[in-house]
Amino acid sequence: MDTYEPHIYELSQPGKHGTNLPRMDVPESELPTDLLRHDGMNDFPELTEPEVIRHYTRISQRNVSVDTTFYPLGSCTMKWSSRLNEEVARYAGFAAAHPLQDAVDSQGALRLIYELQGYLGEIAGFSDVSLQPAAGAHGEFAGILAFRAYHLDRGDHDRIEVLVPTAAHGTNPATAAMTGLKVIEVKGHACGGVDLDDLRAKVSPRTAGMMLTNPNTLGLFENQILEVCEIVHAAGGLMYGDGANFNAILGIAKPGELGFDFMHYNLHKTFSTPHGGGGPGSGAVGCTEELAPFLPGPRVRAVHKADASATADPGQQITGAETSPLQYELFTPAKSIGRMKSFHGNFGMLVRAWTYIRTLGEEGLREVSEIAVLNANYVRVRLKEIYPQAVERICMHETVLKGQIAGAPKDIRTLDIAKRLIDYGFHPPTIYFPLIVAEALMIEPTETEGKRTLDTFIEAMRQIAREAVETPELLHAAPTTAPVRRLDEVRAARQPILRYDREAISRVRAE
Ligand SMILES: *Cc1c(COP(=O)(O)O)cnc(C)c1O
DSSP, X not given: OOXXXXXXXXXXXXXXXXXXXXXXXXXXXXXXGGGSOOTTOTTOOOOOHHHHHHXXXXXXXXXXXXXXXXXXXXXXXXXXXXXXXHHHHTSHHHHTOOTTSOGGGGHHHHHHHHHHHHHHHHHHTOSEEEOOOSSHHHHXXXXXXXXXXXXXXXTOTTOOEEEEETTOOTHHHHHHHHTTOEEEEEOBOTTSSBOHHHHHHHOOTTEEEXXXXXXXXXXXXXXXXXXXXXXXXXXXXXXXXXXXGGGGTTTTOOHHHHTOSEEEOOTTTTTOOOOGGGOOOOOOEEEOTTTGGGSOSOEEEEEESTTTTSXXXXXXXGGGGGOTTEEEEEEOOTTOOOOSSSTTSSHHHHHHHHXXXXXXXXXXXXXXXXXXXXXXXXXHHHHTTTSOBSSOSOOSSOEEEEOOOTTSOTTOOHHHHHHHHHHTTOOOOEESOSTTSTTEEEEOOOTTOOHHHHHHHHHHHHHHHHHHHHOHHHHHHOOSSSSSOSOOHHHHHHSOOOSXXXXXXXXXXXX
16 A cells, blocks of 8 residues: 555645735725636635645655665766756856847856857867757757758758667657658667678668767667768768767767767766756757758857957867957857757756866866766676676676576566665666667666765665565565555556546545
8 A cells, every 4th residue: 555645635624824914904995806716716725834835845755866866777877966066057147147138248158158069069079069959859859850951952852761770769760750751770789789781781872871879778889880980971871979878988989080970968967967857958969060050059159359250260169268358149050950949958957067067177077987987887797697787798887787587486577676676765777778688777877876875786686686586576566665656657657647636546546
C-alpha cells in the first residue's frame, strides 16, 4: 500500500483561511455582477497558512534530484549544478533584462551571448555557433534543416536520406523524420562502432548526411571516426554530431577537427545547467564556415565602435575581457533556416553555462572529462564481474552493463534491479537503452561524484546481485521505501491524472 497523504482539498474546512486583512476603512460597495466570476469558484480549498506550506514543502521533498541523490542516469550527464551559476544568473542585469530592450541598453547580455558563442566554438572546433535551440533534440532539428538548406542552395535536390546508426538515441531518427527526410539505418560492428561495410553500402547521392554520437551510446569512442567522416563526405553528405556525450572529450578532442560539420551541445548535460524536470534547457549548435549562413538566428556579433561596418574576427572571441571598444549587435545569417525560439534562446541557461566555462577555464574543462572517464571506468571495473559489460572495452564517460546476474532466476530483469536501487537511496541508471543491448544498464557517474559515493553505489549494486540470487522477491517487490510503489508506467504516461480529481483518484486507488 502507498502511504496515503490527504490532498489539500481533503484537508479543507469551511471558514479556515491563511490571510489577515486589515479592518476596512473605506465605504463598502458592491462589485457589478457582470464582473463577478461565477464558474469554478465553489471548490477552492479553505486552509490555514501552515497547512498550505506543509503541503507544498512535503511535495517538494519528493523531488529526486542531484541536490538529494547520486543520479547516474546514463547519457543524461546529471552532473552537479553549481550554486555559483545560480548566483550569477540572478544578477539583476541578467535576470531583470527585458528581451525587447534596445541593443544599446543590453550590451552586457549581448556580450555574454557573443562570448559563449566563441567559447563553445573554440571548445568543439567550430567557426560559428547559434544559441537559439532549447534542447539537444531541437539542435538536431536545426542541424538537419541546415543540411537540407545547404544542399538545396547548391541545387542538390535529391539528398533526402539521413543515415542513423542502430545505436542512436531515439531523437536522431525522430529528427530526420520530422524534417521530412528518410531515415536509413546503419548497422553496428561487434566492437561497438559503426560497421564501415554497411556504411559504404548505404551512402549514395541521396545522402543528405549522417547523425552520429561520439563517444557513442555504448560509452565507447568511435575509433574509426575519421574513416566514417571520409566515407560520408566522399558521397557528398554532411556529418551531424550529436553532442550529448561531449562530457567525455572536453579539451581532449574537437568534433570539428574529427570531421563533423554541425553539432549540438546539451548545455544542461555537459555545461552543468539544470535539467529541471523538462524545464528550460539549451541545445546550442556549432558548425563549419560553410554551414554558418544557414544557422538559426538571431546570433550576436561584435563590431568596432569606431568603424561599425567592420565585424570582429570571430577567432578573437575567446579573449573577450579587454575588448571594450567592441559593440555587440544581433544579426541573422544570410540564408538562415530561421528562428527556433523566441528572442535569444533560454538566456538564463546561457548565463549559467558561461559562468561554468569561466569558472573552470581551459584546464578545468579538460579535467572534467578526465575525471568523468576515470569515474565511469572505476564503476565499470568494479561491477563487470557481476553485471556483464555490453562490449568488453575501456569506456569513456559512461558504461553499459547488463542486468543479467549469474545464478539469479530468469524473471529477474534490469527493471527489478533499477527499482531495488531506489530502496538503497539511489536514482537508477538509464535502463533498456541503447536498444541494441539486451537488459542494458547505462551508468554515468559524472566527474562531480567522489570515490565514497561511487563505493556506496557499487556496494548497493553488489548487494542487489546477492539478493537477486538469495531473496529475489525483494527485487520484484521494490521499491518499498519510496512514497509510491511500482507504477504502471505505460498507463501513467498515457493516462496521467495531472490535477486533483477526487473521482479519478479514488477509482485508481480502488483498483
Ligand atoms: C539527451 C540526448 C539527446 C537529446 O537531448 P535533449 O537535450 O534531451 O533534447 C540526444 N542524443 C543523446 C545521445 C542524448 O543522450
